[in-house]
Amino acid sequence: MRHTRGAGPRSRTGMGSILLTLILLLLPAVSTEVNFGPTLDFLGRFHPIVVHFPIVLILCTVFFEWMFGSFKGPIGLSILNLLYSWSMYSAVAAVLAGYFLFRSGDYGGDLIDTHFWSGVAVAVLMIWCVHFRKRYEKTHRWRWRQLSRALLLLSGVTVAFAGHQGGSLTHGPDFVVEPIQKAIHDRNLQEKTVLKNPASQLVFRDLLLPAFDRTCLKCHNAQNAKSDLDLSTFAGIEAGGKSLKPMLIPGRPEESELFVRVNLPPKHDEYMPPDGKIPLKDAEVDLLYHWIKAGALEEDTLGRLMQNDTLRKVMDSYLPELAENQLSRQAQRLERMKTGPRLARMALDLGLEVRPDEETDSAYYTLSMQFPPKVITDETLAKLLPYKDYFSKVSLVGADVTDEGLYYLGQMSNLQSLILTKSCIKGYGLAYLKDLPKLKMINLSHTDLNDQNLLFLNQFPVLQRAYVFNTFVSPEVVKVVDEHLENARITLEEGDYY
Numbered sequence: 001m002r003h004t005r006g007a008g009p010r011s012r013t014g015m016g017s018i019l020l021t022l023i024l025l026l027l028p029a030v031s032t033e034v035n036f037g038p039t040l041d042f043l044g045r046f047h048p049i050v051v052h053f054p055i056v057l058i059l060c061t062v063f064f065e066w067m068f069g070s071f072k073g074p075i076g077l078s079i080l081n082l083l084y085s086w087s088m089y090s091a092v093a094a095v096l097a098g099y100f101l102f103r104s105g106d107y108g109g110d111l112i113d114t115h116f117w118s119g120v121a122v123a124v125l126m127i128w129c130v131h132f133r134k135r136y137e138k139t140h141r142w143r144w145r146q147l148s149r150a151l152l153l154l155s156g157v158t159v160a161f162a163g164h165q166g167g168s169l170t171h172g173p174d175f176v177v178e179p180i181q182k183a184i185h186d187r188n189l190q191e192k193t194v195l196k197n198p199a200s201q202l203v204f205r206d207l208l209l210p211a212f213d214r215t216c217l218k219c220h221n222a223q224n225a226k227s228d229l230d231l232s233t234f235a236g237i238e239a240g241g242k243s244l245k246p247m248l249i250p251g252r253p254e255e256s257e258l259f260v261r262v263n264l265p266p267k268h269d270e271y272m273p274p275d276g277k278i279p280l281k282d283a284e285v286d287l288l289y290h291w292i293k294a295g296a297l298e299e300d301t302l303g304r305l306m307q308n309d310t311l312r313k314v315m316d317s318y319l320p321e322l323a324e325n326q327l328s329r330q331a332q333r334l335e336r337m338k339t340g341p342r343l344a345r346m347a348l349d350l351g352l353e354v355r356p357d358e359e360t361d362s363a364y365y366t367l368s369m370q371f372p373p374k375v376i377t378d379e380t381l382a383k384l385l386p387y388k389d390y391f392s393k394v395s396l397v398g399a400d401v402t403d404e405g406l407y408y409l410g411q412m413s414n415l416q417s418l419i420l421t422k423s424c425i426k427g428y429g430l431a432y433l434k435d436l437p438k439l440k441m442i443n444l445s446h447t448d449l450n451d452q453n454l455l456f457l458n459q460f461p462v463l464q465r466a467y468v469f470n471t472f473v474s475p476e477v478v479k480v481v482d483e484h485l486e487n488a489r490i491t492l493e494e495g496d497y498y
């Protein structure tokens with residue numbers, strides 16, 4: 001029988017390569033019903049160690065192949081041969097171990113899929129790289145060598161990618177850049193924590209606005225402006241209200257409506273804030289007076305106003321209190337910002353997502369469902385209790401949260417907006433939310449809310465908007481509650497999901 005040159009080894013390595021490739025490609029086809037038993041589970045645990053071999057070996061092979069490719073002696077050649085074959089074996093071993101690890105644990109998600117397939121790609125590329133290299137050695141045809149080298153290079157790129165992804169899986173996606181992100185974050189924090197010296201504080205932005213925020217904004221903000229007056233910005237104040245009276249006349253506080261209203265006797269009908277609500281402090285009223293007197297300039301500083309003796313006396317006693325307030329606000333904020341990344345990781349494990357709330361200048365966080373959603377129950381919320389003051393917005397669309405779970409939400413003192421659309425609540429738990437001092441918006445659409453429980457909304461102190469589309473409430477009751485609530489609007493609309 002006549003032998004064709006190299007037919008024997010060629011078909012043997014050929015069959016082996018095809019077989020190994022098929023095994024690797026068909027791994028995901030093994031039914032999840034099959035139990036691998038403890039030995040293979042055990043082998044799977046070695047994946048994190050084994051993976052380092054193909055990474056190092058393949059990159060070494062690339063290096064030696066290109067560095068010493070054209071002039072290597074017999075020793076160099078045998079080292080290179082070893083590198084090639086061990087790169088291949090270790091890649092196959094890493095994929096198998098990785099597969100067993102995957103099967104023994106509860107891994108899931110897109111990341112794990114791409115990681116698996118990039119690992120398989122590395123192994124398959126190496127198998128065929130070695131195969132064509134053997135071919136080149138037998139035939140000395142240049143094209144086999146070129147093909148082999150191309151596959152090696154591709155495998156090198158893929159192994160780097162797979163390795164990076166594996167790192168992301170074990171250490172979180174930002175593992176590599178985290179120290180840099182943290183450094184930037186910390187520096188920003190430092191810049192923000194320096195308390196401005198009193199003289200350079202802006203009278204309007206640093207002193208008057210926070211005072212209005214405390215006492216007036218509930219009724220005079222951009223969304224809900226009593227008498228069409230928005231006191232949340234300088235422009236809003238200048239624009240004035242329904243009466244068309246000028247709010248600020250530079251130099252003439254006695255004729256400026258903004259000052260007039262807070263300077264009346266508290267019993268007066270037009271005194272602001274009305275109905276015995278917490279008023280401005282005397283020092284703040286004085287400051288408002290002197291600020292208008294000095295021209296009501298947005299960029300005026302306290303230092304300049306304090307040249308006036310009367311105001312200086314007032315402010316001298318007020319400043320320590322002011323500084324203390326500002327400092328404690330900043331300290332709390334700092335604490336929240338520092339713990340943020342840890343909280344975000346914990347939430348991720350619980351199946352939720354935490355992000356800084358841009359609208360609060362990242363002082364607070366938003367909490368929302370992941371996509372695709374995980375099962376979120378009352379217990380999940382209980383676990384977040386240590387962070388109860390961190391959240392300004394919570395969106396639990398479609399969560400398995402019940403009325404009992406509202407107890408935990410009721411502890412979140414900084415909550416402004418709460419979306420419970422499609423959750424399992426009937427509404428009696430809304431009683432837990434009635435003391436939330438900042439809750440402005442609640443969405444209860446697509447829940448089992450009924451007329452009786454809707455009445456709890458009457459007790460919410462600063463509610464502005466509630467959505468109750470597709471619930472058991474009747475339009476008549478919605479109308480009555482809506483009319484009864486002076487500052488809030490209750491509607492049968494679906495509302496936002498975020």
Ligand code: HEC
Binds near residue numbers: 212217262270272
């Ligand atoms: C509880 C709700 C509420 C709070 C809090 C409140 N206001 Fe008012 N404000 C009203 C209502 C209602 C009106 C319209 C009736 C009126 O003119 O008295 C009004 C009207 C005004 C007007 C007149 C607007 C115009 O059209 O000329 C001014 C000025 C004003 N408020 C200033 C303030 C200031 C300053 C504060 C904080 C110290 C404040 N308000 C707090 C409810 C409130």
